Amino acid sequence: MKTLLVILAALLALPAQAALNVLTTVPEWAALAQEIGGDKIKVASVTTALQDPHRIEARPSLIARARNADLIVATGAELEIGWLPVVQRESGNARIQTGQPGYFEAATYVRMLEIPGRLDRADGDVHASGNPHINTDPRVYLKVGEALAARLAQLDPANAAAYLAGYTAFAVRWRANLARWEKQAAGLRGQPVAVQHKSFSYLLDWLGLKEVATLEPKPGVEASAAHLSRVLEQVRAQKPRWVIRGVWESSRATDWFAANSGTPAVVLPFTVGGNDAAKDLAGVFDDTLARLLAAR
Amino acid sequence: MNRISVSMLAACGVLASFPAAAADPDLQALREEIAQMKHSYEQRINALEKRLAGAEASASAAVPASAGTAPGASARGAASGFNPEVSLILQGAMTKSQREPATWTLQGFVPAGEPAEVGPPRRKGLSLSESELVLSANVDPNFRGHLNLSLAPDNTIAVEEAWFQTLGLGSGLTLKGGRFLSGIGYQNEQHPHTWDFADAPLAYAAFFGNRLTTEGLQLKWLAPTDTWIELGLEAGRDSAFPGSDRNKNGSALGAVFARTGGDVGVSGSWRAGLSAVGTRPAERGFAQTDTTGNANTVAFSGNSRTVGADFVWKWAPNGNPSERNFKLQAEAFRRVESGDLSCVDAAGAGAGRCGARLAGTYDATQSGFYVQGVYQFMPHWRAGYRYDRLDSGDAAIGLVNRGALAAADLPQFAAWKPRRDTVMIDYASSEFARLRFQFARDASRGPGLVDNQFWLQYVMSIGAHGAHKF
Numbered sequence: 001m002k003t004l005l006v007i008l009a010a011l012l013a014l015p016a017q018a019a020l021n022v023l024t025t026v027p028e029w030a031a032l033a034q035e036i037g038g039d040k041i042k043v044a045s046v047t048t049a050l051q052d053p054h055r056i057e058a059r060p061s062l063i064a065r066a067r068n069a070d071l072i073v074a075t076g077a078e079l080e081i082g083w084l085p086v087v088q089r090e091s092g093n094a095r096i097q098t099g100q101p102g103y104f105e106a107a108t109y110v111r112m113l114e115i116p117g118r119l120d121r122a123d124g125d126v127h128a129s130g131n132p133h134i135n136t137d138p139r140v141y142l143k144v145g146e147a148l149a150a151r152l153a154q155l156d157p158a159n160a161a162a163y164l165a166g167y168t169a170f171a172v173r174w175r176a177n178l179a180r181w182e183k184q185a186a187g188l189r190g191q192p193v194a195v196q197h198k199s200f201s202y203l204l205d206w207l208g209l210k211e212v213a214t215l216e217p218k219p220g221v222e223a224s225a226a227h228l229s230r231v232l233e234q235v236r237a238q239k240p241r242w243v244i245r246g247v248w249e250s251s252r253a254t255d256w257f258a259a260n261s262g263t264p265a266v267v268l269p270f271t272v273g274g275n276d277a278a279k280d281l282a283g284v285f286d287d288t289l290a291r292l293l294a295a296r
Numbered sequence: 297m298n299r300i301s302v303s304m305l306a307a308c309g310v311l312a313s314f315p316a317a318a319a320d321p322d323l324q325a326l327r328e329e330i331a332q333m334k335h336s337y338e339q340r341i342n343a344l345e346k347r348l349a350g351a352e353a354s355a356s357a358a359v360p361a362s363a364g365t366a367p368g369a370s371a372r373g374a375a376s377g378f379n380p381e382v383s384l385i386l387q388g389a390m391t392k393s394q395r396e397p398a399t400w401t402l403q404g405f406v407p408a409g410e411p412a413e414v415g416p417p418r419r420k421g422l423s424l425s426e427s428e429l430v431l432s433a434n435v436d437p438n439f440r441g442h443l444n445l446s447l448a449p450d451n452t453i454a455v456e457e458a459w460f461q462t463l464g465l466g467s468g469l470t471l472k473g474g475r476f477l478s479g480i481g482y483q484n485e486q487h488p489h490t491w492d493f494a495d496a497p498l499a500y501a502a503f504f505g506n507r508l509t510t511e512g513l514q515l516k517w518l519a520p521t522d523t524w525i526e527l528g529l530e531a532g533r534d535s536a537f538p539g540s541d542r543n544k545n546g547s548a549l550g551a552v553f554a555r556t557g558g559d560v561g562v563s564g565s566w567r568a569g570l571s572a573v574g575t576r577p578a579e580r581g582f583a584q585t586d587t588t589g590n591a592n593t594v595a596f597s598g599n600s601r602t603v604g605a606d607f608v609w610k611w612a613p614n615g616n617p618s619e620r621n622f623k624l625q626a627e628a629f630r631r632v633e634s635g636d637l638s639c640v641d642a643a644g645a646g647a648g649r650c651g652a653r654l655a656g657t658y659d660a661t662q663s664g665f666y667v668q669g670v671y672q673f674m675p676h677w678r679a680g681y682r683y684d685r686l687d688s689g690d691a692a693i694g695l696v697n698r699g700a701l702a703a704a705d706l707p708q709f710a711a712w713k714p715r716r717d718t719v720m721i722d723y724a725s726s727e728f729a730r731l732r733f734q735f736a737r738d739a740s741r742g743p744g745l746v747d748n749q750f751w752l753q754y755v756m757s758i759g760a761h762g763a764h765k766f
Binding site: 047048050051052054055056057058059060061063064065067068078081082083084085086089090091092093094095097098099100121124125220221222248250 | 437461463464465468516519520523559565566614616617618619726727758761
């Protein structure tokens with residue numbers, strides 16, 4: 001028993017990590033934090049681009065990593081509601097509880113789309129605060145990045161200047177990227193598109209694409225064959241240019257729709273790591289645009 | 297235009313409204329200049345007003361996002377926005393069993409009291425199962441509160457859980473107080489609506505009366521390591537089986553648990569744990585019938601120690617469980633009880649084989665385990681199998697050994713190895729609704745008393761989206 005207590009005391013007294021320990025719920029915020037924080041922070045995402053961010057298990061490894069985190073960066077808007085609250089509570093870590101500076105929600109800094117007028121699960125997997133897939137609009141990273149840099153500076157005042165400089169440099173690069181992408185995609189404005197899940201509403205909003213059909217009858221509810229046939233009939237006249245889905249979504253509905261309508265199916269990386277080209281944030285949008293332009 | 301200031305403008309205004317000296321060319325020029333300035337300022341003010349209106353519009357659009365995560369917070373009044381998260385679980389089943397459910401027993405094991413709703417079928421045909429009403433919310437930045445009421449089909453309400461938990465003790469420590477599902481084992485902490493089968497494993501039925509509820513305190517410590525290591529300590533009253541509600545000062549039931557877990561690649565994750573529960577029941581009794589047909593009360597007083605091991609393995613391709621996933625779950629328990637066993641005539645008339653009171657020593661070592669696997673082979677559909685096995689061992693009963701009673705006078709203690717095979721298939725139309733078919737071949741009642749049990753069960757959840765543990 002005495003030995004155990006000694007070990008406990010030794011573990012409790014472990015020195016804090018020198019670099020700020022940042023844990024993000026999804027890969028895009030890890031990439032953004034890395035751009036801003038550079039070598040001043042140690043950052044990791046608890047999920048990969050191939051996982052459905054709505055359905056993550058509160059795995060032991062997540063709780064262990066949350067235990068030592070100085071900052072949790074989440075999307076918010078209830079995207080992580082099925083697992084993050086358990087991870088926070090089980091972590092025994094006071095710093096990352098909701099309301100503490102160590103808990104950052106990106107959606108707070110973004111103008112939300114598709115805020116439901118009523119909350120009823122008969123409408124499927126609806127989110128009270130609006131569509132949580134904010135990461136598909138590149139403009140979001142400027143606003144979130146600015147707030148995140150301020151938060152990093154608040155948590156680690158010694159490196160405040162580095163975070164500000166990191167964000168400023170990122171913003172300069174990102175604005176140049178935005179200008180380039182918007183020029184590339186100018187011809188896409190107003191084009192009709194079919195989506196599988198409402199994963200890309202922010203991307204469509206940015207590019208000015210017109211969503212003419214959603215394959216899912218309701219958010220999070222898989223399409224039946226009968227429903228897909230109805231959707232196909234409805235949009236035949238509008239001739240969608242693409243049917244798009246995220247890499248983590250089931251291929252079934254999109255493939256069926258593509259095969260039966262002749263509309264090219266485009267699988268977008270959705271976030272960092274979604275495919276080989278999407279190695280970083282800029283890569284995600286380079287690849288997304290390349291795929292849309294190539295499949296015209 | 298550096299001449300322009302508010303006072304200048306005012307002066308100009310006075311000049312401009314001056315009726316005389318219109319012919320003066322200087323004055324005319326000045327008037328023109330003022331008119332231009334007026335026009336230019338009006339344009340700038342208009343533009344500013346437009347920007348302000350735009351900003352107001354987008355700010356009001358963004359309000360729900362910044363109003364926090366409480367669902368519908370923006371739509372509700374400020375006071376009711378603090379209402380706790382409410383969720384309600386509705387459950388019911390249609391069961392069919394070959395043998396009379398009321399006579400179900402685990403041969404060789406001391407009955408754990410009134411058969412619980414989550415055990416084997418209690419009624420034949422269509423019936424409601426327990427409904428759960430859950431209220432929870434953060435109390436303040438330091439505490440969280442949680443209440444779980446179980447509404448039984450016989451119109452009684454039970455407080456299943458009512459506890460507070462610290463949110464930020466720091467150093468990985470969490471303190472929980474009140475009545476809560478004990479942290480021992482794996483399935484014990486999970487509510488029946490999250491179970492993969494309609495009823496509890498036999499091992500839980502035998503050793504904890506389907507689940508161990510602690511009424512007291514729990515302290516957990518999470519090690520600051522990359523591998524998840526959690527240690528827990530519980531102290532409480534022994535209000536339920538295997539305790540006997542002794543109404544004792546201090547702690548009457550103690551439990552410890554240690555568990556660890558991690559990932560194997562991106563697709564696999566695991567968890568393993570050890571736990572122990574100790575208590576000292578006094579006069580923990582049950583009713584039985586001796587060889588003369590007389591009803592007696594048999595009671596145990598002494599030490600009860602249970603140790604357990606649990607293991608869980610979850611697999612999902614790329615860690616994305618929405619399409620396919622697999623879960624393997626196994627737990628084993630071993631209980632050592634030693635003390636005294638007494639037997640009295642239930643009517644108090646001193647009749648039957650036990651008479652007024654007989655007492656002797658009692659020593660038993662009993663064990664049991666279950667292994668179950670559940671595979672989601674396509675979205676919404678899962679199939680599973682569970683194997684239950686218990687070993688009652690041969691109890692050393694002083695009353696029988698010294699010849700005061702025949703072994704047949706204590707029929708519940710006749711050694712048996714209960715076994716059950718269960719298969720299930722379930723369909724979840726969403727994460728909030730599940731329909732399950734289950735079949736069990738149950739050999740718990742003793743030699744030659746196999747029972748075939750069929751279940752058709754529904755589990756529906758409404759209200760706040762609860763987050764589930766691993």
